[in-house]
Amino acid sequence: MREEEIKNLIDFMKQLGYNFCDPRLLFTALCHSSYAHEERQRGRKDVESNERLEFLGDAVVDFLIAEHLYSNYPQAPEGTMSKIKAAAASEDALALIAKDIGLNRHIFLGHGEELNNGRERESILSGALEALAAALYLDGGMKSVKEILVPHMVRYIEQIAAGKIVFDHKTALQELAQEQYKTLPEYVLVREEGPAHMKKFFVEVRLKGRSLATGEGSSIKDAEKNAAKLALERLKEMED
Numbered sequence: 001m002r003e004e005e006i007k008n009l010i011d012f013m014k015q016l017g018y019n020f021c022d023p024r025l026l027f028t029a030l031c032h033s034s035y036a037h038e039e040r041q042r043g044r045k046d047v048e049s050n051e052r053l054e055f056l057g058d059a060v061v062d063f064l065i066a067e068h069l070y071s072n073y074p075q076a077p078e079g080t081m082s083k084i085k086a087a088a089a090s091e092d093a094l095a096l097i098a099k100d101i102g103l104n105r106h107i108f109l110g111h112g113e114e115l116n117n118g119r120e121r122e123s124i125l126s127g128a129l130e131a132l133a134a135a136l137y138l139d140g141g142m143k144s145v146k147e148i149l150v151p152h153m154v155r156y157i158e159q160i161a162a163g164k165i166v167f168d169h170k171t172a173l174q175e176l177a178q179e180q181y182k183t184l185p186e187y188v189l190v191r192e193e194g195p196a197h198m199k200k201f202f203v204e205v206r207l208k209g210r211s212l213a214t215g216e217g218s219s220i221k222d223a224e225k226n227a228a229k230l231a232l233e234r235l236k237e238m239e240d
Helices: 003-016 023-030 033-041 051-072 078-088 091-100 111-115 122-161 169-181 220-239
Strands: 186-193 200-207 210-217
Touching: 003 023, 023 051, 023 122, 033 111, 051 078, 051 122, 078 122, 091 122, 122 220, 169 200, 169 220, 186 220, 200 220, 210 220
Parallel strands: none
Antiparallel strands: 186 200, 200 210
16 A cells, blocks of 8 residues: 555544554545546556445444344334434435544545545445445454444434434435325436536426426436425425
C-alpha cells in the first residue's frame, strides 16, 4: 500500500477505536470499484474493490438489526419487525451511519466519482458501510461489529419504530396511495442534464395522472427516491 493509503487507514482506525489485525481487510472495505479500476489500470495487482465484502456485509447488517428487534421489541409482530428492518437497512439509513462514523471521509474513490460528489452518494456510502461490517466481522468476529456499529444502528431503529423518521419513502408513498387513493404512484423520467460522467436525472411522480413532485439525483433510482419524499411531504401538507 502507498504511504497516503496507510495514513488514511490509521486515521480511520483511530476514529473507529478499533485496530484491525489485518489492515488489508479495511483497505479493501474502503476501496470503491472506481478506485480499484483506476489502480489496476496503473498496473497494481493488489487492489480489490469492496463489492465482495459488501455482499457479506449485507447479511451481517441484516442479522444485527433483526437480532436487536427480536431481543428489544418482544411485543412487535413479524410484519412490523420486517418493515422496521427494511427501513433500518435501507441505503438512506446506512448512508447516515457511514457519515456518523466519518466513513465518507476515508473511502478511496476514483477521480470521476470524486468529481461527481461520490462521497455524498447514498449507494456508495451504504455499500462501504456494509463492506466495513464484513471486514470487522472477518477480523474480530460479530462482537467487534456489534460494539462499533450497533449503537449507531439503534439510534435510527428507535426513531423508525417511533414513527419519527421515514427512510423508505417509495414504499411509504405506495402504501399511502393504495390506502387513500386505491392506486399506485407512477414514476416518469422527465429529463436528463449534464455530461455523461456527471449526469443529473429528473423524475416526476404522478398519482392518477396528476403530478405530485419532481425529484432529482445522480441516478434514476435516487431521483425516484427524492421525488417520493417530496410527494409524501406534499400529501401530508394537503391533509393538514
